[in-house]
Amino acid sequence: MTKILHRTIGTTLPSAVAGEGVHITDSEGRTYIDGSGGAAVSCLGHNHPEVVDAMKVQMGRIAYAHTSFFTTDVAEELAEQLIALTPSGLDYVYFVSGGSEAVEAALKMARQYFVEIGQPQRRHIVARRQSYHGNTIGALATGGNEWRRAQFKPILPETHHVSPCYAYRDMWPDETTEAYANRLAEELEDQILKLGSDTVMAFVAEPVVGATLGAVGPVADYFKRIRQICDKYGILLILDEVMCGMGRTGTMFAFEQEHIVPDLVTIAKGLGGGFQPIGAVLLSEKIYRAFADGSGLFQHGHTYIGHPIAAAAANKVVEILRRPEIIANVVKMGDRLQAGLDAALGQSPYVGDIRGRGLFRGVEIVADKDTKQPFDAARKIHAKIKKEAMEQGLMCYPMGGTIDGKLGDHVLLAPAFIVEPEQIDMIVDRLAAAI
Ligand code: PMP
Numbered sequence: 001m002t003k004i005l006h007r008t009i010g011t012t013l014p015s016a017v018a019g020e021g022v023h024i025t026d027s028e029g030r031t032y033i034d035g036s037g038g039a040a041v042s043c044l045g046h047n048h049p050e051v052v053d054a055m056k057v058q059m060g061r062i063a064y065a066h067t068s069f070f071t072t073d074v075a076e077e078l079a080e081q082l083i084a085l086t087p088s089g090l091d092y093v094y095f096v097s098g099g100s101e102a103v104e105a106a107l108k109m110a111r112q113y114f115v116e117i118g119q120p121q122r123r124h125i126v127a128r129r130q131s132y133h134g135n136t137i138g139a140l141a142t143g144g145n146e147w148r149r150a151q152f153k154p155i156l157p158e159t160h161h162v163s164p165c166y167a168y169r170d171m172w173p174d175e176t177t178e179a180y181a182n183r184l185a186e187e188l189e190d191q192i193l194k195l196g197s198d199t200v201m202a203f204v205a206e207p208v209v210g211a212t213l214g215a216v217g218p219v220a221d222y223f224k225r226i227r228q229i230c231d232k233y234g235i236l237l238i239l240d241e242v243m244c245g246m247g248r249t250g251t252m253f254a255f256e257q258e259h260i261v262p263d264l265v266t267i268a269k270g271l272g273g274g275f276q277p278i279g280a281v282l283l284s285e286k287i288y289r290a291f292a293d294g295s296g297l298f299q300h301g302h303t304y305i306g307h308p309i310a311a312a313a314a315n316k317v318v319e320i321l322r323r324p325e326i327i328a329n330v331v332k333m334g335d336r337l338q339a340g341l342d343a344a345l346g347q348s349p350y351v352g353d354i355r356g357r358g359l360f361r362g363v364e365i366v367a368d369k370d371t372k373q374p375f376d377a378a379r380k381i382h383a384k385i386k387k388e389a390m391e392q393g394l395m396c397y398p399m400g401g402t403i404d405g406k407l408g409d410h411v412l413l414a415p416a417f418i419v420e421p422e423q424i425d426m427i428v429d430r431l432a433a434a435i
Helices: 049-061 073-085 099-116 137-142 146-155 177-195 222-233 254-258 285-293 308-321 324-345 381-392 421-434
Strands: 016-020 023-026 031-034 090-096 124-128 160-162 200-205 236-240 264-267 279-284 351-357 360-365 397-399 409-413
Touching: 031 421, 049 308, 073 090, 073 279, 073 308, 090 099, 090 285, 099 137, 099 200, 099 236, 099 264, 099 279, 099 285, 124 137, 124 177, 137 146, 160 177, 177 200, 177 222, 200 222, 222 236, 222 254, 279 285, 308 324, 324 351, 324 360, 324 421, 360 381, 381 397, 381 409, 381 421, 409 421
Parallel strands: 124 160, 124 200, 200 236, 236 264
Antiparallel strands: 016 023, 023 031, 090 279, 264 279, 351 360, 360 409, 397 409
């Protein structure tokens, strides 16, 4: 009998004993294809020998040094590598231990920035409905997924939510993508004006929405319009790339495909590739300067930030991600995955949409393809798909609870970037069988 408080109480889970490449083996000797990298984490697969070696070397040197006393060469190198990858404008890194911590740190940076520059009245956070930005109190408040927030609402700080960019469900039939992007930008502007434009500090969004919608990317120009609105009112744009960043969508950062530069970017998951928990906030020179020329202090911190073993792992992960063949494989295998899913599931009466970018793909499950009506929550379709897929030997990431109070089911696929064509085909076959 387990003594662990598992998320779903009372479930019996297989015990993972080994991992290699895209495979996980359990204690019964069953092997699963990891079609989702856990939750879009294991971007280089399991047990990548170069990352394992880098960690071993660091363990032989020093495992932990508190960042108020020391920096380390691995953390410094990681910061250099990340900055080399980001477009100019994002020039500094703040390390944390995971995705929620990254979002919390970004929110506090935004708030402190406005205090430093003499605009302490800026306090409002605007984000999007049906979004997820983490499970800690501030990050949960930022997320707009009512199902996750419901019971915690009385203890969450006040936040405000506008529509996500979700063309499959929300674009009008005769609307152009340009008109849709404008409509959403106007909605954001109305929200800002309602709150008082000089009281809003940040707009938070996930460029390609992972967990809550299932790999939903923006229409062209959406983020350009959002950037314009933020600039018009002096609001910071925080992009949450915890899930979609680090090469997952076919570029190192998903926002690169939108031709904008945010003020703050959160990354985690793929940054450590599952080898160690690590996250980071990438921040603009403007924010760094305000802190450096102001109080000279970022009033925030955690015990394990910049942890040397995590930094050594991430440093190697990023070094590998920078090899051109890795991202090239994301694009190539991503196209194969989309084509395979279209062929196997496109005609299914229960599949409403198949979308995504790179090795980040989502399949939306509907009860009625014509009306796009989702299944009733009580059916727990996503949980059934997960169970069936595990029986087929596939780990995928099915989720529900997205469509404003009702339940929308989808399956997220996010295999490792080293995935091979035959493995992509197996993922498709097993998912199709499960659905
Ligand atoms: N932001 C996004 C977009 C996420 O997908 C997640 C995790 N699913 C988080 C934040 C929180 O990350 P963590 O679970 O590492 O705290």
